[in-house]
Each structure stands twice: as structure tokens, then as C-alpha cells.
Amino acid sequence: MTENNSKAVRDFIPEVLKLSGKECIVRELSDSSFLPELEKKLEEELKEYFESKEIEELADLLEVIYRIAELRGSSKAELETIRQRKKQEKGGFEKNLLLLNLLEKSSYPGLRSAGSTESRRVVFKPEDAVVIEKKGVKMRIYTTKAESENAGVLYQETHKGHTEEFLHEKSDFIYYILEGDGVWIVEDREFEARAGDVVVVPAGKRFWFRGNLKQVCITAPAWEEQYECHIRDLEF
Structure with missing residues (x-):
């Protein structure tokens, strides 16, 4: 009996396997059925990146993320626009900041609140x-x-x-x-x-x-x- 190891794969993988002498069975799914499979693929690619720390794994992650965005009614351009907007609002990660703790406002009354009129x-x-x-x-x-x-x-x-x-x-x-x-x-x-x-x-x-x-x-x-x-x- 063939073990069921079904998973989402790139479009050319069946041809690649065939050229290497391997047989496979594939099924083409609807967008709604493929989306949860692709989200499982995202977990798989993230795990592979944590194990290898290879840049190529990050590229695989991006490919999966872009397709998930499309299946959720967005696009690569829209995703990039949202990324830029969030960076403008909250910044990126260039400063290597690590949040250690949140302090109550009353703990340091001399500090100006981030929501004060001077900073807004x-x-x-x-x-x-x-x-x-x-x-x-x-x-x-x-x-x-x-x-x-x-x-x-x-x-x-x-x-x-x-x-x-x-x-x-x-x-x-x-x-x-x-x-x-x-x-x-x-x-x-x-x-x-x-x-x-x-x-x-x-x-x-x-x-x-x-x-x-x-x-x-x-x-x-x-x-x-x-x-x-x-x-x-x-x-x-």
C-alpha cells in the first residue's frame, strides 16, 4: 500500500520527478481546497528554514506567502503596499530592538507618554x-x-x-x-x-x-x- 504523504508542491515538481525517473500521483485542487494545504506548506517551509538557516528557504517561504495572499483575494503588490504602510506606521526591524517589559506609566512619571500631544x-x-x-x-x-x-x-x-x-x-x-x-x-x-x-x-x-x-x-x-x-x- 502506498503511504499517503500528500502535500502542496510547486507547479513543475511532477515534471521534475518524472525526468528523474520517479513516478507520482498528483491532484489539482480548487482554490478553497488548496488554501489549507498551502498554509500547512507554510509551516513546513518555516520549519526547514529554522533547521537550515538557508536563504533559499526564505525564498520558498515568500513564494508560499505570495500565493496565500492571492488565494485570500490580495496580490503581491497589495501585500507589499501593506508591508510598507506598517513599516511607516511602526518601523521595521533595522534597530534590533528587543522588548523586555512594559512599564506602567506611574512607574516613571517623568517620562513623556508616547501618546502625548508633543509627539503626535x-x-x-x-x-x-x-x-x-x-x-x-x-x-x-x-x-x-x-x-x-x-x-x-x-x-x-x-x-x-x-x-x-x-x-x-x-x-x-x-x-x-x-x-x-x-x-x-x-x-x-x-x-x-x-x-x-x-x-x-x-x-x-x-x-x-x-x-x-x-x-x-x-x-x-x-x-x-x-x-x-x-x-x-x-x-x-
Whole structure:
């Protein structure tokens, strides 16, 4: 009896094995079925890196991570944009910092709080925002989360609308339409809106929108990707 050692492999592995004189059985899975297998592959690649510390293993990790992002409705470019935004907000790891302990504020009353008005940004310029294009919408994301976790701000432009139905588990989405008009489809109900209107989509509601629009989107609390759920892609 053949032992079942099934695992996710790169696209050319069956051909590589065949050329080396080995036989194998492969099965092509749907995206939804392949995703958990690929996440197990991520654990496998991480373990191999810890054992070898080889740069090649890091490359394997990246390949798996990029594909997982795609299967979760994102892209390599979007993943890189999020990485850059988080680095801008919280920094990278270049300083080799190790957090030893968190101190109560009262322990050292002379220290200035990281949230004090002296250290907080007040004005955010367009040139400092992160610009991405996702699902038919060009977005300018203002990186305000470090200063205000209660809300996030995006400026959006689209000629046709948002080609994805999705929901966010934690954030309300509040749109103020600057120019144009469109239709918001919330839980399969249609709502028309135009310049000067405000559209409110509560957390947990499925929605998408179509139209030629320029608008500001406020997310409250500030948007976090981990709580966004892809429902389906749309074509129009």
C-alpha cells in the first residue's frame, strides 16, 4: 500500500520527478481546497528554514506567502503596499530592538507618554499617503492609525466601482461622496447615492458599490486587514 504523504508542491515538481525517473500521483485542487494545504506548506517551509538557516528557504517561504495572499483575494503588490504602510506606521526591524517589559506609566512619571500631544502628528499630507489600486478603485490611504485607532481615512476614485463583494468584521465604512453618483449594494439591497450624500455600511454587512465616483471613506475603528472577509469577485 502506498503511504499517503500528500502535500502542496510547486507547479513543475511532477515534471521534475518524472525526468528523474520517479513516478507520482498528483491532484489539482480548487482554490478553497488548496488554501489549507498551502498554509500547512507554510509551516513546513518555516520549519526547514529554522533547521537550515538557508536563504533559499526564505525564498520558498515568500513564494508560499505570495500565493496565500492571492488565494485570500490580495496580490503581491497589495501585500507589499501593506508591508510598507506598517513599516511607516511602526518601523521595521533595522534597530534590533528587543522588548523586555512594559512599564506602567506611574512607574516613571517623568517620562513623556508616547501618546502625548508633543509627539503626535496632526496634519497628514497627500504626498505622505500610501497609494494603491485595488478591485477597480484607486485609493490614497492616510496612515493615521498610530495617532488615532478610532478611525482611518482613505480617498478613493473609481470609474466603474468596487469589483469585490466583501465585509469587515469590526469596522463601519462611512463614505462621503465628493463627485459623481453610484449604487451601493448592501446585503443584496440597492441604495442610490450622489455627490453630497453619506453612505454608512455597518461592520459585518456584505457590500460593494458601482459608479463613477470620487469620495472619502472613513473606517471606524481604523481598518485592519485581518478582519476583512472576501465574499466574491464581480465583473461589470
